[in-house]
Amino acid sequence: MSTxxxxxxxxxxxxxxxxxxxxxxxxxxxxxxxxxxxxAFLDDGVYQLAKGQSxxxxxxKNFSPTYRALGDYDVNKIYVEQExxxxxxxxxxxxxxxTYEDEDDDWAEKxxxxxxxxxxxxxxxxxxxxxxxx
Amino acid sequence: MALDVGGKSVETDEEGYLENRDEWTQEIAExxxxxxxxxxxxxxxxxxxxxxxxxxxxQIAPAVRVLTKAIGKKLGKDKGNSKYLYELYPYGPxxxxxxxxxxxxxxxxx
Numbered sequence: 001m002s003t004x005x006x007x008x009x010x011x012x013x014x015x016x017x018x019x020x021x022x023x024x025x026x027x028x029x030x031x032x033x034x035x036x037x038x039x040a041f042l043d044d045g046v047y048q049l050a051k052g053q054s055x056x057x058x059x060x061k062n063f064s065p066t067y068r069a070l071g072d073y074d075v076n077k078i079y080v081e082q083e084x085x086x087x088x089x090x091x092x093x094x095x096x097x098x099t100y101e102d103e104d105d106d107w108a109e110k111x112x113x114x115x116x117x118x119x120x121x122x123x124x125x126x127x128x129x130x131x132x133x134x
Numbered sequence: 135m136a137l138d139v140g141g142k143s144v145e146t147d148e149e150g151y152l153e154n155r156d157e158w159t160q161e162i163a164e165x166x167x168x169x170x171x172x173x174x175x176x177x178x179x180x181x182x183x184x185x186x187x188x189x190x191x192x193q194i195a196p197a198v199r200v201l202t203k204a205i206g207k208k209l210g211k212d213k214g215n216s217k218y219l220y221e222l223y224p225y226g227p228x229x230x231x232x233x234x235x236x237x238x239x240x241x242x243x244x
Contacts (some may be wrong), residue, residue, distance in 0.1 A: 025241055028197070028241045029241060031195055031197070032199065046179070062193070062194065063193055065191060065192050065193045066192050066193050066194050068191075068192060069192040069194055069196070069200070072196065072200045072203065072204060073197070073200055
């Protein structure tokens with residue numbers, strides 16, 4: 001089986017709809033098939049990675065810690081759109097750090113999140129074989 | 135479905151996974167193990183405890199590939215391999231050990 005480049009695009013806030021959680025589950029399940037997986041976060045989707053989420057008041061499971069397991073699943077290309085952060089008054093510091101251990105570099109811990117411009121994001125989408133939008 | 139543990143009834147789903155993770159006790163774990171025809175040794179507990187810690191931290195039950203790698207990192211290479219884990223849990227380390235640990239079925243497991 002040849003490897004395809006999968007890109008999962010996340011555009012919605014984490015709670016209120018089921019899209020964010022469904023996307024995360026599809027990513028985790030898909031990771032078992034050893035494809036080349038990238039994640040993109042834009043528009044309100046950037047809130048999915050926000051630090052310090054609390055869901056007690058809304059009665060939903062807080063699944064934000066699960067994003068930190070993505071590194072274990074070899075999902076370590078996580079692109080966040082700069083313009084979406086800017087429009088919401090957010091910076092990289094407002095997002096929880098996501099890391100992975102680089103097998104080819106003596107298991108050094110590296111950052112998975114990369115902030116990119118709209119133009120770079122378009123290029124990433126262009127180069128993907130399969131784009132799934134949530 | 136319900137499991138009888140020390141005279142108390144504990145709710146499980148149709149596959150035997152606990153409905154309410156907070157109800158979990160060691161006694162319940164032992165009872166689930168018996169229903170799986172397993173005798174819990176220290177090695178079995180090590181995996182169950184590892185899974186509970188993993189769930190606490192990441193809010194998911196890891197896929198078997200991830201579990202194997204993570205166990206290897208934490209408990210050593212001699213334990214972080216499929217052979218060792220399948221010897222402990224013949225019907226799938228992620229599946230069986232998660233059930234005993236009172237966790238949901240691993241995401242992506244069928």
